Amino acid sequence: MTTTPSAGRALPGLLDTEAIRKDFPVLDRLVHDDRRLVYLDNAATSQKPRQVLDTLAEYYERYNANVHRGVHVLAEEATALYEGARDKVAAFVNAPSRDEVIFTKNASESLNLVANMLGWADEPYRVDRDTEIVITEMEHHSNIVPWQLLAQRTGAKLKWFGLTDDGRLDLSDIEQVITEKTKIVSFVLVSNVLGTVNPVEQIVRRAQQVGALVLIDASQAAPHMVLDVQALGADFVAFTGHKMLGPTGIGVLWGRQELLEDLPPFLGGGEMIETVSMHSSTYAPAPHKFEAGTPPIAQAVGLGAAVDYLTAIGMDKVAAHEHALTRYALERLVEVPDLRLVGPTAAEDRGATISFTLGDIHPHDVGQVLDEQGIAVRVGHHCARPICLRYGIPATTRASFYLYSTPAEVDALVDGLEQVRNFFG
Amino acid sequence: MTTTPSAGRALPGLLDTEAIRKDFPVLDRLVHDDRRLVYLDNAATSQKPRQVLDTLAEYYERYNANVHRGVHVLAEEATALYEGARDKVAAFVNAPSRDEVIFTKNASESLNLVANMLGWADEPYRVDRDTEIVITEMEHHSNIVPWQLLAQRTGAKLKWFGLTDDGRLDLSDIEQVITEKTKIVSFVLVSNVLGTVNPVEQIVRRAQQVGALVLIDASQAAPHMVLDVQALGADFVAFTGHKMLGPTGIGVLWGRQELLEDLPPFLGGGEMIETVSMHSSTYAPAPHKFEAGTPPIAQAVGLGAAVDYLTAIGMDKVAAHEHALTRYALERLVEVPDLRLVGPTAAEDRGATISFTLGDIHPHDVGQVLDEQGIAVRVGHHCARPICLRYGIPATTRASFYLYSTPAEVDALVDGLEQVRNFFG
Amino acid sequence: MYQDVILDHYKNPHGRGLRDGQAEVHHVNPTCGDEITLRVRMDGTTIGDVSYEGQGCSISQASASVLNELLVGKDVSEAQKIQETFLELMQSRGRIEPDDAMEETLEDAVAFAGVSKYPARVKCALLSWMAWKDATAQALSGTAAPKESA
Amino acid sequence: MYQDVILDHYKNPHGRGLRDGQAEVHHVNPTCGDEITLRVRMDGTTIGDVSYEGQGCSISQASASVLNELLVGKDVSEAQKIQETFLELMQSRGRIEPDDAMEETLEDAVAFAGVSKYPARVKCALLSWMAWKDATAQALSGTAAPKESA
Numbered sequence A, B: 001m002t003t004t005p006s007a008g009r010a011l012p013g014l015l016d017t018e019a020i021r022k023d024f025p026v027l028d029r030l031v032h033d034d035r036r037l038v039y040l041d042n043a044a045t046s047q048k049p050r051q052v053l054d055t056l057a058e059y060y061e062r063y064n065a066n067v068h069r070g071v072h073v074l075a076e077e078a079t080a081l082y083e084g085a086r087d088k089v090a091a092f093v094n095a096p097s098r099d100e101v102i103f104t105k106n107a108s109e110s111l112n113l114v115a116n117m118l119g120w121a122d123e124p125y126r127v128d129r130d131t132e133i134v135i136t137e138m139e140h141h142s143n144i145v146p147w148q149l150l151a152q153r154t155g156a157k158l159k160w161f162g163l164t165d166d167g168r169l170d171l172s173d174i175e176q177v178i179t180e181k182t183k184i185v186s187f188v189l190v191s192n193v194l195g196t197v198n199p200v201e202q203i204v205r206r207a208q209q210v211g212a213l214v215l216i217d218a219s220q221a222a223p224h225m226v227l228d229v230q231a232l233g234a235d236f237v238a239f240t241g242h243k244m245l246g247p248t249g250i251g252v253l254w255g256r257q258e259l260l261e262d263l264p265p266f267l268g269g270g271e272m273i274e275t276v277s278m279h280s281s282t283y284a285p286a287p288h289k290f291e292a293g294t295p296p297i298a299q300a301v302g303l304g305a306a307v308d309y310l311t312a313i314g315m316d317k318v319a320a321h322e323h324a325l326t327r328y329a330l331e332r333l334v335e336v337p338d339l340r341l342v343g344p345t346a347a348e349d350r351g352a353t354i355s356f357t358l359g360d361i362h363p364h365d366v367g368q369v370l371d372e373q374g375i376a377v378r379v380g381h382h383c384a385r386p387i388c389l390r391y392g393i394p395a396t397t398r399a400s401f402y403l404y405s406t407p408a409e410v411d412a413l414v415d416g417l418e419q420v421r422n423f424f425g
Numbered sequence C, D: 001m002y003q004d005v006i007l008d009h010y011k012n013p014h015g016r017g018l019r020d021g022q023a024e025v026h027h028v029n030p031t032c033g034d035e036i037t038l039r040v041r042m043d044g045t046t047i048g049d050v051s052y053e054g055q056g057c058s059i060s061q062a063s064a065s066v067l068n069e070l071l072v073g074k075d076v077s078e079a080q081k082i083q084e085t086f087l088e089l090m091q092s093r094g095r096i097e098p099d100d101a102m103e104e105t106l107e108d109a110v111a112f113a114g115v116s117k118y119p120a121r122v123k124c125a126l127l128s129w130m131a132w133k134d135a136t137a138q139a140l141s142g143t144a145a146p147k148e149s150a
């Protein structure tokens, strides 16, 4: 098979990727000597624009200081930058208050933070032996293991929604799964394997009926679509900086103010206290109560720059670009013989993450042969092994797109898969 | 008072700061229009050399990918860089095995990690109602609050060593403080307020007698002296990257391998598992077991570059430089009328952190007037309020030096304090 | 930031010391440890007395002194307006250039305009004002137990 | 990395399937989910049989096939030496250029030299060899319960 040249290049809704790609130094990289990198591993982590890298460099070269407690210029400036990043993130997700934005190290910490708060909370939030926790079978391990640990340690019961054959949540038994005993429902907004966008409203409505809290894992949503925490109606929303053009080492937890006030702290230490004596301590108001120790200052500032970059382009435009690309990719991938999609086959209610198997060829081999052509995809469980168990497959190959991805890269993938088949055929 | 010019410039043991300072862009910064920055807030955070910033930039511009699970070039390279940083840190602290080095987000997380492991551990490590935790009155809040939380949540008793009038640990009742009931003794190697270097051997010996674990908070030691975890004889050692020329957002916990194998995980999520099903999970071996989610990849790599920088200079040389400077600073500061040192007055067993009060002038005012002269010091409790309570003072002014600090900066501080006195006299 | 007015109040504080009042509050600035104990005595709707004791930097000390001078003897509604104006000024990050009307309202307190450029010090300047607001609310709602000086 | 030898073994694996043995182990490569169940039958100190079943990529499958071909019939001490040589080669990160002696010891397994450059794949290549080492130790110590094919 040869490339269908530029078949996809005129897709309506695409961004000006030629301009955008100039901002991303790594996209010029050659791999395996002379192959131009085709980076289709965006669900694992995104690349960073020069604007973010410049912000990081400038922070360290001019403003670097510890935050919050200093009266000197650098400390004031660093604090203003760090807290300014909080303002930016709050605006980005339409938080009612900046004080609802907690900086963590990654989405995993954000999710663990909620699980731990609930384990140590007083009534009515406390998770204990007589209560239930609800997740789904399509969660990332970071939204499974914290709840397994909490269930083990408190005696609470862990329940979950199963999946339909076409990669969507099976909510047919929602009233049996979410019950009066449920304290927390935690689920992913966009699956990092299937690409599925989940029906938030239906789940939130049922959770509210029974008085359960709702935590949404928006790690694969925040980078790709308009995220409005008020519209979602959840109590907590977690996401991670490195997948949305930001640095590694920074995550976010948004939580409703009353809850953050009522719930106990997680990590203890500097910055999160009001007053400390050897005998007892009181805690600062949120968000500081949940930010023990020197925060990831430069990383928060870098995330602020990433949010600026995304906002300047417009998250609706980013979503439209990815939607057009996903539709094109799905169309082209069904042409590949023996390719089986794992996840929704239509572009509707679906993100730009596409998992598949290719005949009997093991994903490791698929990924390796693609890599030899410069095409970077992810292979394996993608930290969501229950999905593989559910569909009876050892692993998948996953291609995932972002605002700099192009139809030509989709074509390269399709051509690459043809080579894989030839090689192992 | 006028500067005693270059009185200190010929001190034996000083590093070639002229050369070193060229590596630190921020040190050229002018503040308040035309004042050259005199950065004496190194105990709060250190500045970063160009070598570290270049490493960060290069990481993001060429190698950025998520680690551990990829078969593509970038993922392999990023993993090699991340794990290479672990090797560097392991060598830096003379760890018997690289697998004993856990990357966290800061020292506070490292300390909380140990507290949480012990709370959920099985016998013989488990901290519960019948057991005791020992800390000291000179701990940073990050080594107090986690133990207060653990004590509250498990019913264990929290005990501590008091301080002598000259700013040292009062170990006279060591046998009553550390007893057969003690499960963990956690203490600071170098105080971030007093500068005191604590007598590790005596405490470790007693802890081993009663079978208690020992955690050393080396946050103010790792940046400034040779740190050898084997020589310390502790079970865990915690420190933080941003104070040792590294980026923000990265910390380290070193722990003895058998302990890391036996103790339960803390944060759950991607990367820390071996195999996950909805019903149960098993965990990866250490260090991964304790590194849930996407780690601070770039920050670890940056810390590796910081460690390279420090190692090239030599930690013994860094210590000698700071020792000479501390001796000089102590000499000069006693000249300042009404200045009262808080902490040891001699340079022996003492780090390059000097806290003091200046008559009745509130530290906030001291810091502000110094800042107007471009001199950055820290004022307040320095996240160690019990020390202020112990010495009956509201707060202190703290000047802290590092490998790029010079005798001329000590002189500038002394002159600056004279101006403070004139202003509020 | 250290206007002469501020230094004067710092060196010669007005109305320092704890006297009788209907409500007492204790406020702390956790970032620096400044503390204030403050009592309010209402005579009807007039601020009869604001007495205080505490430790802190020149800014927090001078600010309490200015507050005492400015609010005692005023009607509570007027005092509240002054407090709001002061709060607005302090939160302006140096962006408000006090006009004549503001100067008339704030009198000596206008000298704190420069402090508003220093976020870490704004809390010092506001410490006594927040304590006063809190204590006054308690005194007016009658929930507080009367406090007497020892 | 995909030498013809490797692809041949992948497409036509030797000794695949579970047969009788004195010890059985199950090993998993958590980073990719490759799995192997492997049995060892010892005839005295000779490797009587190595039988296996599992799922995985071409590298892990081919490696098990090569192992079977290479070790069955050998004395255990010789087999252990071969295993160590293979381990050394795989952990060399591409830095060992196999010499004649190594080629003689490893036969077809020498084709995996290129895989050693790919850290993520080294574990695939070693999966069956680690499983074999484990199972053999169990069989020799006599701690394992005999396994029979169904």
Ligand SMILES: Cc1ncc(COP(=O)(O)O)c(C=O)c1O
Binding pocket: A270, A292, A293, A294, A295, B043, B044, B106, B107, B108, B109, B140, B142, B143, B188, B190, B191, B192, B217, B219, B220, B240, B241, B242, B251, B383
């Ligand atoms: C002695 C000591 N321990 C712990 C910490 C906490 O480090 P971090 O804020 O990076 O978590 C610090 C510094 O703030 C410190 O000086």
Ligand SMILES: Cc1ncc(COP(=O)(O)O)c(C=O)c1O
Binding pocket: A043, A044, A106, A107, A108, A109, A140, A142, A143, A188, A190, A191, A192, A217, A219, A220, A240, A241, A242, A251, A383, B270, B292, B293, B294, B295
């Ligand atoms: C859906 C989802 N949740 C959570 C995470 C965890 O994010 P992090 O690894 O940054 O903690 C990821 C990404 O790895 C993800 O895709």
